[in-house]
Amino acid sequence: MQKRILITGAAGFLGSHLSDRFINEGYHVIGMDNLITGDLKNIEHLFKLPQFEFYHHDVSKFIHVTGHLDYILHFASPASPIDYLKIPIQTLKVGSLGTHNCLGLAKAKNARILVASTSEVYGDPLVHPQTENYWGNVNPVGPRGVYDEAKRFQEAITMAYHTFHQVQTRIVRIFNTYGPRMRLNDGRALPAFIGQALRGEDLTVFGDGSQTRSFCYVDDLVEGIYRLLMSDCAEPVNIGNPDEISLKDFAEEIIQLTGTQQKIVYKPLPADDPKQRQPDISKAKALLNWGPKVNRAEGLKITYNYFKQLPASELHKLPKDFINK
Template sequence: MEQKRVLIAGGAGFLGSHLCDRFIKEGFHVIAMDNLLTGNIKNIEHLFPLPNFEYYNHDVTKFVHVPGKLDYILNFASPASPIDYLKMPIQTLKVGSLGTHNLLGLAKEKKARILVASTSEVYGDPTVHPQTEEYWGNVNPVGPRGVYDEAKRFLESITMAYHNFHGVETRIVRIFNTYGPRMRLNDGRALPAFMSQALNGQDLTVFGDGLQTRSFCYVDDLVEGIYRLLLSDYHLPVNIGNPQEITLNQFAEEIIALTGTKQKIVYHPLPKDDPKQRQPDITKARTLLGWEPKVSRQEGLKITYEYFKKALLSNS
């Protein structure tokens, strides 16, 4: 049987690199594409010796060409943490629009199925809880987070246009908070921020009153959901995330307990348009894909903590 070929844009990033691992394991020929704006070559260097792995250093906002056939394309090329997209607002908008347009054009040319990575941020600061795929969101297009939120909303719109107008086989995943090895320590999101502060002997910074909620999914569970969605027959958006909701105060306490540190929690003002609640309704993923998260937060946090400890040691 002929080997299937998959292009993973953003392949050197946190999620992209785990997807590279998964598709290699499933017997695919994997082409990772990344301009390393926020990705890290170390995340995929273990794959370089493999004959069924290639890496292209390329910016998808420029014309994308890949020789040979392609069966699947996964678009994970985008800054994804507030620190990154607030620092690089125009690149974030360009990769969501021009980058997605280029990859959809490639999918059309190659007759490949494309899965695009959207986000729970399309729901903005939600007025519906938990968030179902039918909820249209509450987004401030001119606020600081708008560059990311609207880039992802455009990504979904143009993907549906290519599906409806050009007949391209498309899949849309809406990713909720995900964590695990290969996250960057200076990522700016709650988990790496809390862990790096605890490991460095600093107090844990919570923004606002800490009563806002998040739902954390371990990366292996997320990758499983994405893999099942890609191979499914469903073309509308699907939430993939862990529905177990927790306040940021509770989460900070869990990190302090896990790391065995004596830090306290300090409070800073809440950033503009920061969502108060975040919890996926995963009914669609359960019914259409037979998917739900398997890794408990306790188990996933232990693995992630060990990774961060090693990362800190190697950086010191």
């Protein structure tokens, strides 16, 4: 019998790449997305396939899927500051009610479920690099609290279903990821920098640019998620690339990559902006035999070429502001 997997947030950046991966692995993929931040263009190439079906549905409401399910990947959630500052209530609901619904479905179908958590559960970390046993430094009522706490609750209820109902659960803590199908206007540093370079604008860095990020190419992330799903590990696992860089240096890399002559301009640092972000991936290496393979120069070239091919209407579809997440 063909294995079946439900992927929530399937029309998003990560969800669409995961849909591709599981189609290629021979699964029947059921995609689900309410399209608040997802885009059908990311998965339109799958619509012609008999092993793919799509439901336009909000997972914060009751979920019904006919037939058996072997796996569930819960990736439905706004993931950029622009989104979760604009739709804070929906962000909290998809992390709480949406996760509850997915876990209930996993229990009913006796399916294994993997939920997408984030490095944001560490907040503005006081431990560097971040390990899975670090509990974080999070402001629950700050501007990022709606996302941070939604994901922290998501981890808590997932572990509760594992311990109380014996549901097979997996938790991935995703660090900054990039690649084709990212939204150019989603407010995060990498697409924001490339978009500004393509439009001939100066690159905006918040604060003095000394805050750090660690960027993982999407293919590496998908491989880590696949291995975690197939593993026996119920505890949270960091998946990301530990190659850390300051945002100032990263902006300079983008200027060099795009061959533009823009300069860097600095703006005040937003509230609760993390000063450091670097995953400790010792656990992923030991348990999953996983590590990133695509270096930043190679991944950025692929991503830049993708953005260059976007229509002008996408290039100039700008948010009111953005945050160097």
